[in-house]
Amino acid sequence: xxxxxxxxxxxxxxxxxxxxxxxxxxxxxxxxxxxxxxxxxxxxxxxxxxxxxxxxxxxxxxxxxxxxxxxxxxxxxxxxxxxxxxxxxxxxxxxxxxxxxxxxxxxxxxxxxxxxxxxxxxxxxxxxxxxxxxxxxxxxxxxxxxxxxxxxxxxxxxxxxxxxxxxxxxxxxxxxxxxxxxxxxxxxxxxxxxxxxxxxxxxxxxxxxxxxxxxxxxxxxxxxxxxxxxxxxxxxxxxxxxxxxxxxxxxxxxxxxxxxxxxxxxxxxxxxxxxxxxxxxxxxxxxxxxxxxxxxxxxx
Numbered sequence: 322x323x324x325x326x327x328x329x330x331x332x333x334x335x336x337x338x339x340x341x342x343x344x345x346x347x348x349x350x351x352x353x354x355x356x357x358x359x360x361x362x363x364x365x366x367x368x369x370x371x372x373x374x375x376x377x378x379x380x381x382x383x384x385x386x387x388x389x390x391x392x393x394x395x396x397x398x399x400x401x402x403x404x405x406x407x408x409x410x411x412x413x414x415x416x417x418x419x420x421x422x423x424x425x426x427x428x429x430x431x432x433x434x435x436x437x438x439x440x441x442x443x444x445x446x447x448x449x450x451x452x453x454x455x456x457x458x459x460x461x462x463x464x465x466x467x468x469x470x471x472x473x474x475x476x477x478x479x480x481x482x483x484x485x486x487x488x489x490x491x492x493x494x495x496x497x498x499x500x501x502x503x504x505x506x507x508x509x510x511x512x513x514x515x516x517x518x519x520x521x522x523x524x525x526x527x528x529x530x531x532x533x534x535x536x537x538x539x540x541x542x543x544x545x546x547x548x549x550x551x552x553x554x555x556x557x558x559x560x561x562x563x564x565x566x567x568x569x570x571x572x573x574x575x576x577x578x579x580x581x582x583x584x585x586x587x588x589x590x591x592x593x594x595x596x597x598x599x600x601x602x603x604x605x606x607x608x609x610x611x612x613x614x615x616x617x618x619x620x621x
Contacts, residue, residue, distance in 0.1 A: 349552040351582040356504035357472060357528035358556060358584050364606040365615045366395040366474055368589050369410060373610040376441035377417060378408045381455035383464065386612045390620075393472030395559075395588070395608045398461055398493065400485040405429040406461040406492050410478060416440065418458075425485045432458040461493070465500045473502075474530075474559070474586075474608070477510040481518070490518045503527050509559050516555075530586075531555035540569065548577055557584040557606065562595070575603040593618060 370382025371389075383394060397410040402425055414420045414427070419439040424432070438456030443449055450456050465473065477493065479486035497506055503526060508519050513532030520529060531539065536558055542551045558578060562570040575585045586606030590596050593614055596607055600618075609615045 349549070349581065351580065352554070354582050355526060355528040355556050357507050358582075358605075360392065360472070362584075362605045363600055363619060364392040364472065364584075364586075365612060365619055366393045366472075366586075366606060366608045367391045367612040368395050368608045368610050369397070370394055371610060371612040373591070374613065376438040376450050376453075376456050378410065378459060379437050379450075379453075379456045380459055380467070381438065381450060381453060383459070383468065384455065387468060387471065389612050390616045391471075391612045393474060394464070394468075395474040395476070396461075396464070397476045397478045398489070399424040399478055400489040400492060401425065401427060401429050401432060403428045404488055404492050406489065406496050407432060408459045408461055408464055412478070425479075425483075429458075429460065461496045462500060465496070465502050465505070469505075471505070473506050474606075475506055475508050476559075477508065477512065477515045477519070479515075481512050481514040486512075486515065490515065490522055493519065494522050497523075497527075507557060509557070528556040530557045530559045536560055540567075540574070543574060543577060553578070553581045553583050555583060557586050559586045559588060559606070559608070562587055562590070562599070570599060570602060570604070572602045579603060579605075590615075 367386035369377035371386045375382035375385050378396065386394065396408050398406050399409045401407055409424055411417065413423050414435060417440055418435040418437045420435040436452060436456060437458055438450030438453045441448065441450050477489060479489045497503060503524055507528040507530060508516065509530035510516050511533045513534045516529055516532050535555065539551055539553060542548050560569050570587060578585045584605035586608060587599055587604055588608035590599060590607050590609050591611045596615055596618055599607060607615050
């Protein structure tokens with residue numbers, strides 16, 4: 322009897338798999354393109370404002386990148402002690418300012434007292450942006466409203482299981498809503514949970530990227546030959562060119578993403594040869610510390 326039951330289960334499973342594969346010989350129907358991605362590709366995004374050229378995440382950097390002619394900024398956000406959304410990458414302020422301690426242990430006013438140009442060293446070893454007026458901490462609200470025509474790629478850095486991570490979603494949503502910037506932002510994070518939380522809170526028209534887990538799962542299905550079974554809900558994959566020696570920048574993978582209206586974006590690309598190869602392969606977005614190089618290449 323047990324052998325009979327096992328045989329029935331095996332046959333049923335095989336039938337289900339065969340039926341599913343038969344239905345999915347072609348790619349799933351491509352989803353609509355969100356307004357954020359209606360512009361002409363490729364997009365050149367200044368990573369943290371272009372951190373090789375100016376102190377990262379400061380108005381000095383954003384003003385410079387804007388003047389160069391980038392399509393947008395790739396930024397990171399953190400929540401302050403008084404639940405303000407600021408544009409910073411690290412969990413603490415030590416590396417990028419003359420202060421110390423966790424971002425979340427500071428109020429916005431306390432952060433405004435710090436010098437975020439203090440640690441920046443230029444190619445000659447000098448510190449030209451210490452005490453610079455444009456090197457104060459920047460809030461997301463200030464950035465969005467200072468550059469109303471710029472697209473902004475927002476990476477949520479606070480972990481889901483932290484106090485900051487639990488409250489940053491609502492704060493982020495309110496900033497975007499109050500600035501009416503739903504069409505100008507794409508929400509990304511390494512944490513799939515943070516992206517899911519924002520999707521549950523926000524209007525469906527907002528563009529968003531895939532988290533690290535979602536990217537890994539999707540790429541595994543693509544590599545195994547079962548990519549047609551996977552419908553991708555994310556609007557973009559913001560990924561490195563390789564992960565643990567596995568290339569993620571092949572024409573085949575890029576074109577497979579494009580068939581589902583997923584914009585392939587790559588970070589952090591600072592070599593002109595690598596930029597050229599990615600664009601040749603069909604990359605949609607280049608995130609770079611050297612927006613000066615990338616913009617010149619796009620204009621050629």
